[in-house]
Structures are given as C-alpha cells and as structure tokens.
Amino acid sequence: MRSMRIAMHKHIEKEPLRLEELPIPEPGLGQARLRVTVCGVCHTDLHTAEGDIRPPVLPLTPGHQVVGVVEALGAGAANGIQIGQRVGVPWLYSACGECDYCLHRQENLCPEARFTGFDVDGGYAEYMLAETAYMLPLPAAISDEQTAPLLCAGIIGYRSLRLAEVVPGDRVGLVGFGASAHLAIQVARKWGCTSFVFTRSEEHRRHAQELGATWTGGIEDTPNRYLDRVVIFAPAGELVPRALEKLRPGGTLAINAIHMTPIPEMPYRLIYGERTLRSVANATYQDGVEFLKLAEEIGIQSTVVAYPLEDANRALLDLKRSKISGEAVLMVSERW
Numbered sequence: 001m002r003s004m005r006i007a008m009h010k011h012i013e014k015e016p017l018r019l020e021e022l023p024i025p026e027p028g029l030g031q032a033r034l035r036v037t038v039c040g041v042c043h044t045d046l047h048t049a050e051g052d053i054r055p056p057v058l059p060l061t062p063g064h065q066v067v068g069v070v071e072a073l074g075a076g077a078a079n080g081i082q083i084g085q086r087v088g089v090p091w092l093y094s095a096c097g098e099c100d101y102c103l104h105r106q107e108n109l110c111p112e113a114r115f116t117g118f119d120v121d122g123g124y125a126e127y128m129l130a131e132t133a134y135m136l137p138l139p140a141a142i143s144d145e146q147t148a149p150l151l152c153a154g155i156i157g158y159r160s161l162r163l164a165e166v167v168p169g170d171r172v173g174l175v176g177f178g179a180s181a182h183l184a185i186q187v188a189r190k191w192g193c194t195s196f197v198f199t200r201s202e203e204h205r206r207h208a209q210e211l212g213a214t215w216t217g218g219i220e221d222t223p224n225r226y227l228d229r230v231v232i233f234a235p236a237g238e239l240v241p242r243a244l245e246k247l248r249p250g251g252t253l254a255i256n257a258i259h260m261t262p263i264p265e266m267p268y269r270l271i272y273g274e275r276t277l278r279s280v281a282n283a284t285y286q287d288g289v290e291f292l293k294l295a296e297e298i299g300i301q302s303t304v305v306a307y308p309l310e311d312a313n314r315a316l317l318d319l320k321r322s323k324i325s326g327e328a329v330l331m332v333s334e335r336w
C-alpha cells in the first residue's frame with residue numbers, strides 16, 4: 001500500500017514526508033483495518049513533521065482525521081462495528097479504560113492515551129488499523145471529503161467552545177480562523193451567539209464574514225464591547241495577553257493548541273476580575289459522538305482544499321503559509 005511517512009523531522013519546506021510502499025496491516029484484538037478514502041490535514045501533523053512535538057518512533061505515518069470503510073476485523077470488535085461500515089478515526093486512538101480519568105469520561109487526559117498518526121500510524125496511507133472501541137460512526141448525509149475536517153478540527157473546536165463555557169447569546173471571540181474556527185463559528189451561530197473573528201489574513205476575514213461573523217479584524221483591533229468568551233486557535237503565545245484584554249470580567253479564554261510559543265509575562269490585571277484562562281487538550285469519544293450529531297443537525301459546511309495523497313508535503317506547506325481557507329484534505333482512494 002502507498003503511504004506518506006515522516007522519516008526525519010525537518011522544516012516542511014524540505015519535504016519531511018516520503019512516499020513508501022508498505023504491506024497491508026492485519027488487525028489484532030479489538031481492531032479493524034480501514035480502507036482510507038480521505039484524511040484531513042491538521043496543524044498537529046505539521047508540528048509532528050517539523051519536530052515541535054516528537055512522536056515516540058520514526059518513521060511514522062501521520063494523519064488523524066481519517067474517513068474509511070471497515071475492510072477486516074480482528075477478534076473482539078467493540079460497539080457493533082461491522083465490515084463495510086463507514087467510520088471515522090479521530091486523534092484519540094485509544095485510552096487505558098481503567099484510570100481515574102478514563103472512569104470519569106476524561107479519557108482525553110489518560111496518561112496511557114495513544115494518539116492517531118503520532119503514537120501509531122495514521123491515515124496518510126491507503127490502509128490503517130484502528131481500535132473499534134474508539135472509532136466513530138459517521139452521519140450518512142455528509143460526504144467523506146466534508147467529514148474529514150470534522151474529526152479533529154470540528155470535534156476539538158466544539159470542545160473548545162464548551163470549555164470556554166459558551167452559552168446562547170454570548171459574544172464569542174475566535175482568534176485565528178483556520179480549519180477549527182471555520183467549523184466552530186457554525187456551532188456558535190447555531191447556539192445564537194455573535195462571533196468576533198481575529199485574523200491577519202484578508203482571505204480568512206472574508207471566509208469568516210461568509211460564515212456569519214459579526215465583526216472581523218486583527219488582534220491589534222478591539223471591538224467596542226467586551227467579549228464573554230474567547231477561543232485562541234493559533235499556536236502563538238503573544239496572542240494570550242492580547243486576547244485577555246478583550247475579555248469581560250468573569251469571562252473565559254480557552255486555548256485550542258497542542259503546542260504554543262511561550263506566553264509573554266503579563267500584568268495580573270489581565271486575569272483579575274475572575275477571568276479564567278485554560279487549555280484544551282485532545283477530545284473525548286463522547287465529544288465526537290455529540291459533535292457529529294450536531295454537525296448533521298446544523299448541516300455544517302466544511303470548506304476543503306483537496307490534494308492527492310502524494311502531495312501531503314505541499315498541503316502542509318500551504319497550511320503553514322496560511323494559504324488554506326478551511327482545511328486541506330488528502331484524497332487517498334475511491335469509495336466503492
């Protein structure tokens with residue numbers, strides 16, 4: 001099978017991913033083999049390729065927004081997963097199921113959690129293995145291409161809004177407007193919120209306006225009233241104090257980033273007034289189930305830019321240069 005693998009950490013300009021021919025893997029206990037149709041391209045894949053975050057082993061096949069069809073099952077498949085079923089594999093590949101976090105439905109924080117396309121090979125390949133207990137059944141009404149971005153960008157955006165404690169009618173700030181924010185804005189709108197989008201890119205501002213943003217501008221701009229909640233989607237620490245300046249007392253700022261440059265020293269007054277500052281780490285199985293249901297109800301529209309599997313380096317480079325509106329997806333194989 002064809003796969004695009006990270007052989008060595010390098011800047012994406014130097015093309016760290018290489019096309020390799022690998023044997024088709026056989027599923028073990030509780031696993032399924034998927035024939036991958038589409039895989040989304042996430043900022044985390046870029047961090048993994050460039051070595052900002054370091055997977056335990058190289059070479060590695062990245063990709064954790066995987067849409068595929070179950071082609072073979074190992075013994076002991078969970079959740080009634082069937083051969084021929086269309087499923088999604090998100091970032092959370094598996095968790096221990098036994099620790100305090102797992103027992104309290106916080107398996108996103110499980111110390112034994114494994115992540116797709118990081119701890120194990122992911123979806124930048126024609127086939128992959130996944131754990132049946134953690135794969136997500138997919139809404140039939142949304143195409144493979146449109147579904148891939150939902151599986152990380154969408155789910156984690158949804159969790160970020162929830163952890164930012166967004167309630168209907170809130171004035172919600174979204175800082176950075178890429179794959180995750182373009183889906184989160186549609187959820188915020190469904191909840192009757194107004195959205196304030198901060199991004200440098202003119203193209204991304206236009207995209208935000210099309211999706212119903214009330215206000216768009218740069219981080220140096222300030223709307224005429226405080227925001228109730230803010231989510232930062234860009235991995236730049238200097239955005240944190242700038243975003244806190246716009247947040248009302250009692251409001252919450254959630255940071256949706258697996259990696260961030262250092263946060264500069266800042267005056268206490270920026271969090272005084274009972275403002276909450278928190279991070280968002282991964283997502284739970286339940287987040288996936290809830291968000292996919294909501295996405296179907298909303299009729300969510302993913303904006304995608306499609307690339308062939310072999311062009312994964314180019315897709316990641318375009319992502320790094322903020323050239324993508326919405327999300328890049330790799331078209332891996334035809335559905336049959």
Ligand SMILES: [Zn+2]
Binds near residue numbers: 095098100107110
């Ligand atoms: Zn656990």
Ligand SMILES: [Zn+2]
Binds near residue numbers: 043044045
């Ligand atoms: Zn991701």
